[in-house]
Amino acid sequence: MMAHFVTDTNVLLGRTLRHVTRSPDTIITTAVMPIAFLLLFVYVLGGAIDAGASSYIDYLLPGILLITVASGISYTAFRLYSDMSGGMIDRFRSMPIARSATLWAHVLTSLLANMVAVGIVVLAALAMGFRSGAGILAWLAVAGILVTFTLALTWVAVIPGLTARSVDGASALAYPLIFLPFISSAFVPTESMPGPVRAFAENQPVTSMVNTIRALFAQQPVGSDIWVALGWCAGILVAAHVTAMIIYRRKVS
Template sequence: MNALQDSATMLDRNIRHTLRSPDMMIMTVALPVIILLMFIYVFGGAMSMGRGAYVDYVVPGIILLCAGFGASTTAVALSTDLAEGIIDRFRAMAIARSAVLTGHVVESVLRNLITSGLVIGVAMLIGFRPTADPLRWLGVVGLLALFIFALSWLAAALGLLARNPEAANGFTFVFMFLPYVSSAFVPTESMPTWLHGFAENQPVTPVIETMRGLLMGTPIGDSALLAVLWCAGIALAGYLGAGALFRRRTRA
């Protein structure tokens, strides 16, 4: 119970920090929206499926791009806390050490679910027309939350591994890169053979295909199981790595 209360306190602290820095949330939303508009209005007309159909195709990938960019800020936030010495102050207090990490991760999930919702709203304004019923929407939210949760734990580990916030920001570049080499923006079949194999077997593709299937009614196949397994594996690796690195970085 004490650990839960401490985690809630850390969550409240991180939410307050976010509310006092609205520029972070603006950037988290603005970058995916700009990319969405660029792909739709610059590249969409050249797609064989047509601009209208391309909106429905590309939005799930943009949602994950938004989630990845937002989750990466967890690494910078943790690295900043270490650099500024606030973690040392927490160590002198009677609080659970795990609460520091849990507070950052849960805040990341809540913040990025909100920003992803805003991106979906903008997408609807420019023509996105999902066919999902309430149950499928619940599945979309659940999968998105799991994806953000997994990336946030991985980002926490990378933030603790980095020696400064700048390095932490660089370490999370892969979060922005992976969606581009997946089925987010073009079918993987259109890629060169040597790239097609990687795009098909990396963690983002099954998550995107599952979300696309839930939102638009396209076939999901085994993508849902693969998506959950990838997210669970990334979350476990991030959790174990973050815990070990936190103990090492805060060792007396």
């Protein structure tokens, strides 16, 4: 049964990846806005922001990486909506393939495309002066957090991809997620925020992830932030996956 699921997912993954490679502008577009934020905040606003002992781009990059992921998941919802509205899901139903393989193919495509976009943003940050003395284990830990975060948000994006009634509705999900890092420690320390805003910023998932990635890059202890970050990612991932599968089974039954 598992071998059947893996084989079906691999075949459908090849299909969705071909769609992405034929439209590389989706990856480029995903990376353009985060790079624009880097340029804006580092060269225009960065001089007015106190980042402590580190340079501002070192402080800023972790939040920008999360924005990159958030801006990329809208394409997952769009591609899934296209399959739903275009009748491809109905065609897959008539074939002897694992039911969930279709969704997993879209999710894994999103993961790969977003990691490429993240890599482009990291290269841009390096060109702008970002430096880290972190070792290979720290970089792998950062990659693990970003992969988990991407999987969690992608499964959230699957839900509007299945339920939206228009292309705009399917793609609109990313916009509130993009702005979530702005009310976190991504751009400024939370200590500078007014009371209610600070309370929200310190207790939402992005702040713990940003703090963890920032500490890993700076070779500092991550403390409890890493467990809070992973807890948020795991909770969102499980809840979104279960919800998406329930909706999917109702749609295809």
